[in-house]
Amino acid sequence: MALTMTDVDRFESSRPRLEAIAYRLLGSASEAEDAVQETYLRWQATDTDRIEVPEAWLTKVLTNLCLNQLTSARARRETYVGEWLPEPLLAGDPMLGPADSAERRESVSYAVLALLERLTPSERAVYVLREAFDYPHREIAGILDLTEAASQQIFHRAKKHVAEGRARAEVDEAAARRIIEEFLAAATSGRTEPLVRLLTEDAVAVGDGGGKVPARARAFEGAVAVAKFMRGLFKPGPAQRALAGGPVDLYLTSANGGPALVAVVGGRVFGVMCLEITDGGIAAFRNQVNPDKLERATRQWAATDHGTPLLRLF
Known part of the structure; x- marks a missing residue:
């Protein structure tokens, strides 16, 4: 069915919100784009004159597409090589969505996206729609074919799970930068003790190479183990040079609203470390x-001014 220009404009005005919802639900920018495009195809195939509230219709279609995707993704991740982490989005990426409240900013943080992986698909959907986009439970119930009471119960359960994983308060931007600079100095010193002092006792380090770039299959856990790993990671050597394929410029920036170190090799984003x-x-x-999860970051990096690197490695 051919859409009128009004129908097309209506969808395009909703696209940024739909992409932001899909990214939070899926943890993947490329999959979010695919889900939004499929939503458009369904919008194109329907009789839009019979849709009373287009925004609600589009959100319902998109959310249910993402729920189906999450269900199949769980099966795929059982065979994923190594740890699975979300696709990071650098500062300024429109898919990050609204950041006008603490709840909305936190909902797209890398730490929270990682925690959302522990939720069931329905818990994740309710949490995202309520916490990040402030949908009332009455509308969430209609989107997910739940009762309003069930939506409230699922949200409280999901929020509790996320809160339990985020028990400690984070520091402000200035303090974070100072700590990161101290971390880089310690990591390149070749000594473990200064690094240990900068870490929490239960610190963890997780890497996602997707089987394409070497990364440990399981996380490093504990301050000493993480410190030893970081000391080795930042130590120049033939293996590191061969893996990177050239000198690595390290930049301090923001990814998913939090501090991040971006490793760039010849203009290509080689890695994003979210702290x-x-x-x-x-x-x-x-x-x-995982290079498949850094294509969008590389495109954005090439299109923005990022200043001078903090450090050049190898």
Whole structure:
């Protein structure tokens, strides 16, 4: 069915919101784009004159497409090589969506996206629609074919799970930058002790290479283990040079609203390390090096001014 220009404009005005919802639900920018495009095809095939509230219709279609995707993704991730981490989005990416409240900013943080992987698809959908986009439970119930009471119960359960994983307070931007600079100095010193002092006792380091870039199959856990790993990671050597394929420029920027180190080789984003920095020290390093999940970041990097690198490695 051919759409009128009004129908096309109506969809395009909704696209940024739909992409932001889909990204939070799927943790993948490319899959979010595919889900939004499929939503458009269904919009194109329907009789739009019979749709009373287009925004609600589009959100319902998109959310249910994402729920189907999440169900199949769980099966795929059982065979995924190594740890699975979300696709990071660099500062300024429109898919990050609204950031006008603390809840909305936190809902797209890399730490929270990682925690959302522990939720069931329905818990994730209710949490995202309520926490990130402030949908009332009455509308969420209609989108997911639930009762309003069930939506409220699922949300409280999901929020509790996320809160339990985010028990410590994070520091402000200035303090985070200072800690990261201290971390880089310690990591390149070749000594473990200065690194241990910057980490929380239960710090973790997780890497996602997707089987295409070497990454440990399981996370490093504990301050000493993480410190030893970081000392080796930042130590120049033939293996690191061969893996990177050239000198690595390291930049301090923001990904998913939080501090991140971006490793760039010849203009290509080679890795994005998202740091979770709390009032007790650095609690987590989540390092995305799967090249399939860095294509969007590379495109955005090439299109923006990023200043001078903090450090050149290898």
